[in-house]
Amino acid sequence: MTSRQEPMDAEATGVVATWREAPAEVKAVIAGIFVNRLGGFLQVFLVLYLVQGGYDFVQAGIALGANGAGGIAGALLGGWLADRIGTRRAISGSMTLTAALTAAVLWVGSYPLLLVVVTALGAAGQVYRPASAEVVSAGIAPRRRVMVFAMYRLALNAGTTAAPLIGAVLASVSYPLLFWAEAAAALACAAIGWRALPRDTPRKTRPSGERFAPVGYLTVLRDARYLLFLLGMLAYAAIYISYVSVLPLAVRDAGLSTFVYGMLISLNGLIVIACELVVTRKVQHWPHRVAAVSGIVLVAAGVATYALPLGVAGFVVATLVWSLGETVGSPTMVAYPAQAAARSELVSRYMGASQAVFGAGTALGPAVGVALWSALNSMVWTLFGATGLLAAVAVAVGMRDDRGRRSSSSPREDLREQPERGESEQR
DSSP, rough: OTTTGGGGTTTSHHHHHHHHHHHHHHHHHHHHHHHHHHHHHHHHHHHHHHTTTTHHHHHHHHHHHHHHHHHHHHHHHHHHHHHHHHHHHHHHHHHHHEEEHHHHHOOOOSHHHHHHHHHHHHHHHHHHHHHHHHHHHHTTTTGGHHHHHHHHHHHHHHHHHHHHHHHHHHHHHHHHHHHHHHHHHHHHHHHHHHHOOOOOGGGGGGGGTTTOOOSSSSHTTTTTTHHHHHHHHHHHHHHHGGGGTHHHHHHHHHHOOOHHHHHHHHHHHHHHHHHHHHHHHHTTTTOOHHHHHHHHHHHHHOOOOTTTTHOOOOOOHHHHHHHHHHHHHHHHHHHHHHHHHHGGHHHHHHHHHHHHHHHHHHHHHHHHHHHHHHHHTTHHHHHHHHHEEEEEHHHHSSSGGGGGGGOOHHHHHHHTSOOOOGGGGGO
């Protein structure tokens, strides 16, 4: 459906209409993500738990880094597993393993074994994401995809925002309670996936009459334009995540209190949670390239504004600008890999690649940002702004035109456009 046709369907692609018409498996994935992130305490409290247990800050930091590295690998592994064992098994299996490994952290006695467990935990905790994104993209018509991924992000952000508050309460009682609660949340997510998602057939066991071209990450690597999109996403993620590393240093050096930093982070969370669906209702009708590039440029402009010596007001305005950019561009960038994939059976690999690259950017960004801050001080914001503009150029060139999506939808998508959905999900 072209962009000229889509505005006529504005009401049909609104928030309520999209949620009402979404199939049960899409709603289940979104609900499961919210439950999973609501219980996502480990990354926030792992360092404190390990230090309290007798490890030093360096050891605790290495463990947290190992957990993050595992997450990058897990996103790639998740794309592979979705093909090999099916999305239902990939989601439920990864969440069950996440629950077991979360509980295992409490019983690990040696530091080397701890590193193995937290790395595996990081991987298991991300395996579900390409599979869940494939369920969402395959279960919904293309014209509704950006809005549904905005709902996906709302569940993710709402759960992530509430988790530290709940975790703080649980940790005040005991750290074991915190870890058992996260394990329970992961098991609940696994149960939702197993109960609500349809049985799907792994592609390697499809009947011999159904022939598929080879599927793998080599196919993604041969897609030069998509690699350019991923390069832009990597740079975007690195400057986006500066709010957790460089921004607190900038606030401190401006002579402002920690309260101001907390207020800025809360402001971002409020804007994203309260406004993203409203913004997406309009933005979903824009060409994908325009939406993504506009969002990145706004984020670049916002972080560059931190360089201006405007006090609290300057920090607030800058945060408003890049938060708006996040709401404008992120749903489209999250949804885009499903369009970029040349064939429907490649969606999980394209999703896995994009999530791994974004994870790599958010893992590398804080370390690079702090190092640059030490060398450049406030000039780092100008550098971040310029990097964001380069990321926007890479994404603009790398993204295909909306009409460049798969010339023929998958059978699932064809049926999603029809009033009766039937049994298409059983493919």
